[in-house]
Amino acid sequence: MGQVIAAATEHGHDDGHHHHKETFVTKYIFSQDHKMIAKQYLITGLIMGAIGIMMSVLMRMQLANPGEPNVIFEALLGKWGQDGIMDPNMYLALVTIHGTIMVFFVLTAGLSGTFSNFLIPLQIGARDMASGFLNMVSYWLFFLSSVIMIGSLFVELGPAAAGWTIYPPLSAVEQAMPGSGMGMTLWLVSMAIFIASSLLGSLNYVVTVINLRTKGMSMTRLPLTIWAFFVTAIIGIVSFPVLFAAALMLIMDRSFGTSFFLSDIYIKGEVLAHQGGSPVLFEHLFWFLGHPEVYIVLLPALGITSEVIATNSRKPIFGYRAMVASILAIAFLSTIVWGHHMFISGMNPFLGSVFTFTTLLIAIPSAVKAFNYITTLWKGNLQLNPAMLFSIGLVSTFITGGLTGIILGDSTLDINVHDTYFVVAHFHLVMGISALYGLFAGVYHWFPKMFNKMMNKNMGYAHFWLTAIGAYGVFFPMHFIGMAGLPRRYYTNTNFPYFDDLADTNTLITYFAIATALAQLIFVYNFVKSIFYGKKAPANPWQSTTLEWTTGDKHIHGNWDGPIPHVHRWAYDYSKVNEDGEYVIPGQDFVPQHIPLQDGEEEMNH
């Protein structure tokens, strides 16, 4: 199958020089060009991100001033913000949709979708994805699911509100909360379509990486970005179908009277007929995707960081083979740690022991990655571009957030911090902020390739520093209110006087959250303005070794105007010197992958 597709694409390449006149619709809307699809993913993802972040600001405002009228609520929330007071169901809806949007629509589709699409063909030396058509379908299914998800905000009883984990029975039984009616139905439909989109995309990535690498591009010469995207796609293919199954069974329970997840329920004065199901089964199925999902979000960000840090350090990434091995180890382990979300779910405690063991194992490859990044900086010649700062920021938040995982991954310690704000702080730092930093690093780094324009660096710097300060300002103090035993997903904490002394800290966090959200406007302005008015980008602005910088500035479907370059070396020949101490290419501290070995140069056996 792969061969056939490969052959077809080769044929497409032959047309490259005299391709058909493209209409507006085929070029900008139903495009099959991976570069255009990547931009569509990026812009859709950023719009969803703006909505998701706005929701978090609304939640933070509620937590800072619970029960006090707020004109913003009145203006934005309609009947759920009457007289400026937020409805408790609306708070839970915001929690739910914020989580769903950020995890799936921004950090899965917006991050992995954008950069897998953009970089895989360009960096492996391919004209396009294995199937441009499926790629297009993948984007439009994603778009459709986004529209449905946003549409669900406007249904009469409100959107889904059972948390992004949608545990039944809360999500299954309409009587349990208003959001579990039409809102939940739309959530499930949207996610089912999203999963289809994600699978089409992932299959395409895997086939492309396996089959369409240019001559000389062995797997061990792949940039770490591609390794990360490749393995991410495999994790997605393994785990997303399980969520699909769970969603399907939940739909059956909701609409067709089956009892996969429901049993012995008495609600609103009547006993439901469901008998014999188990919500714990749903938790297993959900987290079988849910935990790998963390790495689906994180690995592309780490891949981008590897590339950006190596380029801007003017040094090879330290321990390439260890990095690849870590990615593979993380991918494998990520599918056998899901139970650490369920230590106290009522499952057999023996399982808890097993999952503690596997969970702490996954800390090892993660630690290796962090150490390798730090060593890559050592004795470098660091070019502190905004992308580089975001990459350093990612390593910082990845460490801070990852370390608290050692507390949460330990079944004993999890007992008392489970579902508190400690968890919220942990996962926002380790996957939310880290992955967002990866997204920003990627945008700043590859913007010149995407739009042939440069982004303004000073706005980039302002964006980074305000975000870096804000993110720690929000999430570091949050660990402490979690340690006080403050549960997450509480509409207000005022019903427990014990938490009264946490209110000031909550307010402080809210201020940081608002400031950080506003700082993102700098990015939006920079992004939009640079597309139209940015300075024209040079062919290889960051003096990088990878193939995407060899295409020239013409954006054609097929990437290279002439023949595809062949590859003669790995992707990290930065500052490589001959025995006499001179750079391999005199006066140039990098050797692009398509340059053959020079006289007297030894290929590194990395």
Place this chain on the structure above:
Amino acid sequence: MTAFLIILIAALFVVALWQISKIVQLGKSASASENGAQAEIANDSDNDRHGKFLLYFVIAMYVMMIACFIGYQDFFLPDAASAHGAEYDNLLLLTTVIIMIVQFLTQALLHYFGYKYRGKKGQKALFYADNDRLEFIWTAIPVVVLAGLILWGLFSWNDIMDVDKHEDPLVVEVYAYQFGWKVRYSGADNILGDANVRFIEGVNQLGIDPTDADGKDDIVATELHLPVDRPVVFNFRSQDVLHSAYFPHFRAQMNVVPGMVTKFSFTPTVTSEDYKSTEFMTEKVSKINEIRRQKSEELIAAGDVALDPYEFEYYLLCNKICGASHYNMQMKIVVESEEDYQEWLETQTKFETTLANAEN
């Protein structure tokens, strides 16, 4: 408050704009000699400035971390009031110390390298691609440290989760519903009667099987009273959706799952009275009451009702999203001497009696 918030947002926005304009100006003067796209690529002065910023940033971060640990030290839960809690607290303390050491070291290296090796024209980076010994070292260190933590954690876990380890424990059912808790004591036979939501009818709110002899002497209450120093095995049952029974001061938590009975056991070791009078708690409560007093003044000024002063009681709260009033699903817990407990239990009604009363 809203007005204040809006002013604050505006102020922050102005500060942000001011920052940008300042940085733009700084950038302009540095890159005036360059033209075109080169101006958007970091030059030596950018590297210098932001390298130094990285150093300042990590220093500020250390200050913040230390300030949080000092300023928020009374946020940490007080000493555990259960037998296994001391062990939990020790493990938590050890883990926290280890991760903070790692945090301090790695963040220092990361940001210091960012500062130390900030790029300069003519500076040559070291081509350094691999070092098996280093890789081995920093694979081995986490393995050893984590192995230690895992082993300790697993021993504690197996101990805590073994609900059958006690001789003659008190068996109590904690029953969750939207949005509250009830307790069912097993009575003189220490056996809970069978129950199912299908038996829920009239006064039989917990669905106890009226035909089961074990259930006749069961006692349903709305407060959880526990005798001190006696092991308690909790059986958790939910009638509608998932809840989670969280006893923060006892380091105990278990999800409550409709359709099944989940279990957790612990031994309360400090009575409510003793816990209230600890130095930590008296200070904490007086601080909270000061906050409430100030809040009350504001409320009274606005024509509202003042807040009641707070007195600490152990509580059980719901920690799994369960619907609109999830945030207010709590129950008071009282730990008392065996005599006080028995005395209180006498005042509660047996299920048998409840049924009989209802029929009359």
